[in-house]
Amino acid sequence: MVTVNYLLYESAVGFAVFEVTHQADAVGLELPEVKDAMKSLDKFGKMVQLRSFNPWNSAAHGLEAINLISEGIMPDHLKNTLELNLPKTSGKKSKIVLGVVDKRLAGEISTSFPGVQCESADTSEVVAALLRGIRVFASKLLKGLQEGDINRAQLGLGHAYSRAKVKFSVHKNDNHIIQGIATLDALDKGINQGAMRVREWYGWHFPELIRIISDNGTYAKMVLAVGDKKTLTDDCVDDLANALNQDQDKAEAIIQAAKVSMGQDISPIDLHMIKDLASNVAKMADYRRILSESLDKKMGDVAPNLQCILGTPVAARLISHAGSLTNLAKYPASTVQILGAEKALFRALKTKGATPKYGLLYQSTFIGRAGPKVKGCISRYLANKCSIASRIDNFTENPTKHFGEVMREQLEQRLEWYATGAKPMKNSEAMDKAVAAILAEGGSDLIDTEMIEPHAAASPVKEKKEKKKDKKEKKDKKKRKSLGDVEMVDASEDGEHKKKKKRKSIAA
Template sequence: MSQVDYLLHESSVGYGIFQVVHQAETIGNRLKEVQDAGQDLAKFGKMVKLVNFAPYQGAAQALENINLVSEGVLSDYLRSNLELNLPKAGKKNKVVLGVQDKNLAGSIKAAFPGVECETGETSEVVADLLRGLRLHADKLLKGLQDGDVGRAQLGLGHAYSRAKVKFSVQKNDNHIIQAIATLDHLDKAVNTFSMRVREWYGWHFPELVRIVSDNHTYAKLALAIGDKKSLTDESLHDIAAIVNDDGDVAQAVIDAARVSMGQDISASDLENVSAFANRVVKLTEYRRSLFQYLVNKMSIVAPNLASLIGEVVAARLISHAGSLTNLSKYPASTVQILGAEKALFRALKTKGNTPKYGLIYHSSFIGRAGAKNKGRISRFLANKCSIASRIDNFSEEPTTKFGEALRRQVEERLEFYATGAAPSKNEEVMKSAMDAVLGDINIAEPEDDVEMADAAPKEKKSKDKKEKKDKDSKKDKKRRHSEVNGDAEVEKSEKKKKKSKRQSLD
């Protein structure tokens, strides 16, 4: 374990560079000594010495530097401070710098070849020294008053959190994650409650289950009918409006109510059944409105992925990955088995067959493929989903052109598996989609008009003149070269002829 020469302390008030002035002889004693001194300011103050403290000039600079530190990027402010305060290092005399974050350590090593970085993960001594710096920072850093570090930490923490949450209001995928989770819970709840309504109201009107199969329609009918004895021919239009039928189903309901074998129901029981059926109807209507909200949100956040694989499956992929950014970073092989992690690890443990698909199994493409082609189409579909998620994540304007093009590719691949028809190339498809997007942008832009129209032919003429000039210059150069070197080439050819004649005589 190499000894640490300097320590970098990134705090909420600025960057502090400390020199390690006291180091123990052996590793064991050194670690115990550092751990004991970390709790005592008097002992710890003898081990480290402040070389330089560079405070932030304001809250905006502090937020900018902390964002870069969290991403492992070396800021210009930190680079200049390290250049000024670290000694010049070479191949023989290297400087060892203790840094908390390993990504930032990699950036510092890349920027300063003569500096070796030790992190808290690789060295316990560095971890204890940095822990001591955080504990006694308000005393070791010069020019600070009591409570400055705590107030700066609180303010910077709030600013950092707000910046992360308000990164993009329009393309915020947190609402999609919450909406799809709520939608899944609502599906389970609506199915469970609908079955309860069927069982409860079925004691009074059991024949209604065989006539109406839809849960939402059944709950609305149970709420509208109430006591089956109240049904008459005058109720035909009301029931037909509920079931969206021309009258056959409504007439069947009235006929079944007249000959029903169900038991009678009291007013209090009917009141509770109607209240519960009303809750189920409202819950079903809210589920529909929530689904429409999810569709609208997906058209803004991930339009290409939604066009390719559908809103619900796309939202489940984003939710399982944690965010659209995380999903765009995944390779296609990970997207393919996303949601089947348990089956994957079980197969790896038992050395069995690994799963072919995860959440993308719910796509219609997998169901349309044959049994032997399900794995192939799932691999192809995962590849296209990975492309679509990256386009959605990094594009500035939402568009569905790429998603529609990718969907056509999947359709062609399904047709290729079925009939053997050759699918189109990916390069051509993406180029046509890009041309379509650029065409929409050009159409949307205002025509300004005559100047641009006149500028295009002029630019073309100047380009043609330039190309002609380049060709003429190449020809002149070639002619001059031949004129200069012509005599030498003739002499060289004559020498070759004489040499060949001499060899033939010999």
């Protein structure tokens, strides 16, 4: 059993350190006497004793500390409190045990204070019970507080913390993208099902209309415009053309098909029911078009580079599947590649089969245009570019689509390289091209100098490498020349030897 020596209480008014005067174990906490003592201030006050209470300097100070703790980071305010109130220890056997609420904060404190062993409320029942008692009697145990101070501080800090968590920019917010693409997918499903019912139902009356009009939304509008085919005359051409965006040819074709149609007659009641269904389908189709245009504009503001590479639907589905653009930017390229194929991945790992090569990225045109043998390679390359683009979009205050355009050009060249062997553009050349395009538009404030200077500083290194290469080439040239001289000498010596031999043979 681990003996808890001290307790850290993180409240809305500040940090408090309590010393445990009466020890208890998990078994003892279940006794009725101990449970009654935990409910009484007189008895519980003898179990813990306030060692130090360090309140916030201001509400902003408290919000900053709570935000750091929520990320598992120990603020300086807490570090100073622990340094002043925890006794100094030496050696592993003389460690003191500190009980805390947050498990991540416990690890951070143990790292910063080697002589302190932290026990969190998640792993220790004793720590959880003692901290629960302190929370109940906090207004009495903490000195210098009046009645209701803790409740008011909790309310104010809770509101400030919640506002900070949900705060977003109106122009750069991926929450609307996630909801928009989900609504778009639901609309597609509803429009397809409704249009199928309209086609089958109205097709009994006017089957020839399906061959002339293929779009679901336009077909529903034409059902409303035509109604009973017997009422169509040559004078209705203008009305049908208005419903077809001034397409006179199709309007005339519909009238001619209605005159020779083989469909059966329809009752007014059935026609009324079909028109109501067609009206709903047409309204959903119009709303889908408006939502799609809005989603395109929103993606252009939030993730223009990712949109330029993948297109709006696929890029929006990636963000939605990841949960946010920030989450997508944190993923490595290998995760982005198979995002959306988790079931296939876990099934392959379980059966020790081949893992999937792509997930949502399969909907991209680059995968469809690639050959069967290089689909996996182009998927990996596409995932790399999407990972870079998402990070640029997420961590740039005013992202532009120039990086996405050059990366899309790289993808096109990579496809051509697989097909013809043409040399693609290098990454350094692509980034230089994007930076030059941004600077040409007067966007010097969008480019961080720290991003350009290392690249500019690489030129002396490049010159040094070129000089080194020239020296090596000169050295190799001298070496080849010296080897050539030796060969020439050997050849001349062989020639003289042959001449002497020939003279001897003639003399003989």
